Amino acid sequence: MIFVENLIKVLKKNKINFFTGVPDSILKNFSSYVENYPKNKHAMATSEGSAISIGIGYYLSTKKIPCIYLQNSGLSNAINPLISIASKEVYSIPLFLIIGWRGSPRQPDEPQHKAKGKITLKLLKLLKIKFCILRRENDLINIKKLIQKSRKRKSIVACLIEKNTLKIKRKKQKKIVNKFVLRSDFINEFLRLIPNKSKIISTTGYTSRELMGLREKQKNKKGKDFYMVGGMGHSSSVALGYALNSKKQVFCLDGDGSILMHLGALRTVGYQNNKNFKHIILNNNSHESVGGQLTNAEGIDFKKLSNSIGYKNYLKINNKNNINNIIKKFIRSKGPSLLEVRIRNGFSNNLPRPKNLIKIKEKFMLN
Numbered sequence: 145m146i147f148v149e150n151l152i153k154v155l156k157k158n159k160i161n162f163f164t165g166v167p168d169s170i171l172k173n174f175s176s177y178v179e180n181y182p183k184n185k186h187a188m189a190t191s192e193g194s195a196i197s198i199g200i201g202y203y204l205s206t207k208k209i210p211c212i213y214l215q216n217s218g219l220s221n222a223i224n225p226l227i228s229i230a231s232k233e234v235y236s237i238p239l240f241l242i243i244g245w246r247g248s249p250r251q252p253d254e255p256q257h258k259a260k261g262k263i264t265l266k267l268l269k270l271l272k273i274k275f276c277i278l279r280r281e282n283d284l285i286n287i288k289k290l291i292q293k294s295r296k297r298k299s300i301v302a303c304l305i306e307k308n309t310l311k312i313k314r315k316k317q318k319k320i321v322n323k324f325v326l327r328s329d330f331i332n333e334f335l336r337l338i339p340n341k342s343k344i345i346s347t348t349g350y351t352s353r354e355l356m357g358l359r360e361k362q363k364n365k366k367g368k369d370f371y372m373v374g375g376m377g378h379s380s381s382v383a384l385g386y387a388l389n390s391k392k393q394v395f396c397l398d399g400d401g402s403i404l405m406h407l408g409a410l411r412t413v414g415y416q417n418n419k420n421f422k423h424i425i426l427n428n429n430s431h432e433s434v435g436g437q438l439t440n441a442e443g444i445d446f447k448k449l450s451n452s453i454g455y456k457n458y459l460k461i462n463n464k465n466n467i468n469n470i471i472k473k474f475i476r477s478k479g480p481s482l483l484e485v486r487i488r489n490g491f492s493n494n495l496p497r498p499k500n501l502i503k504i505k506e507k508f509m510l511n
């Protein structure tokens with residue numbers, strides 16, 4: 145067990161004072177702590193590649209090493225700027241990474257995390273990134289050596305942290321009170337109203353789990369689901385790829401964090417202009433599935449955004465009033481259409497986790 149406060153103390157002692165990253169459940173106590181820092185000391189990135197790049201820019205401007213936090217699944221987003229800009233063979237930029245190691249072989253985890261967890265150390269070795277594993281407070285001494293190495297050799301270094309390692313002494317409770325609907329309230333209604341033969345592609349985290357749970361609870365056989373257990377930010381592209389050569393209605397259940405991660409994908413949707421493409425953004429302005437850190441989607445005008453990149457319709461749900469009629473209108477609309485649902489945080493008890501993924505895929509591909 146390691147206290148976040150002690151980890152940060154060690155980083156500060158070693159002159160690391162700037163943080164950027166994408167939240168992860170393992171690192172939630174860490175990212176929730178640093179996200180309260182002023183804007184010149186912390187930046188919430190939308191993807192891990194952007195986080196690495198913000199860190200690179202910070203170094204170019206200050207000559208100081210940044211700390212970049214990410215989940216190991218996001219290591220793949222990070223690899224492009226890591227190898228093609230920051231590596232020793234290119235610009236040799238010193239960076240300090242903190243990686244949440246989902247699927248570590250020591251711990252049980254879900255299939256998508258096991259797959260990435262198994263190759264995480266190999267990836268770091270291949271990238272020639274020196275690393276240590278932090279399991280207990282005593283391991284914090286290794287950070288000093290790593291940072292010294294990074295500073296001296298102008299190299300990228302990393303520490304890995306497994307599930308249930310990071311604890312926090314004083315938790316600040318963020319209580320956001322609003323009148324928006326719960327994610328489950330919306331999905332419950334939506335599932336009742338979807339046409340028989342439709343397809344749903346749902347995003348990473350609680351959304352897919354709520355959809356699976358509510359479908360089981362309703363014993364609803366209308367439509368088929370494909371749960372994006374990984375590949376965060378890519379659900380709209382998977383949905384588009386399906387819609388391009390299908391007459392079925394295709395619904396993408398997305399999150400605000402997920403949409404922001406690969407926002408460019410929306411332009412492809414707008415340009416391809418498929419009538420059967422229906423996009424739903426469950427907007428809670430937070431990465432709820434990994435601890436509720438802000439996504440900063442608040443303030444984005446999704447009506448103007450979707451309009452300007454080629455979506456044909458925009459609808460919005462703010463509260464329970466008229467929710468049925470708005471969903472019906474959305475289903476009837478000619479796509480590409482966007483439905484923004486403002487949701488408040490909160491999830492059902494005992495949410496299931498998609499497990500038998502091959503079976504889920506085969507069922508989805510049936511007519």
Ligand SMILES: Cc1ncc(C[n+]2csc(CCOP(=O)(O)OP(=O)(O)O)c2C)c(N)n1
Pocket residue numbers: 166167168169215217218219221347348349350351374375376398399400401402403428430431432433434439
């Ligand atoms: C590439 C990648 N980076 C980070 C994560 C960890 N992660 C899983 S769900 C999630 C939050 C998604 O936020 P949002 O789309 O707003 O949905 P919400 O959790 O609020 O339902 C994050 C950051 C991941 N799975 N993949």
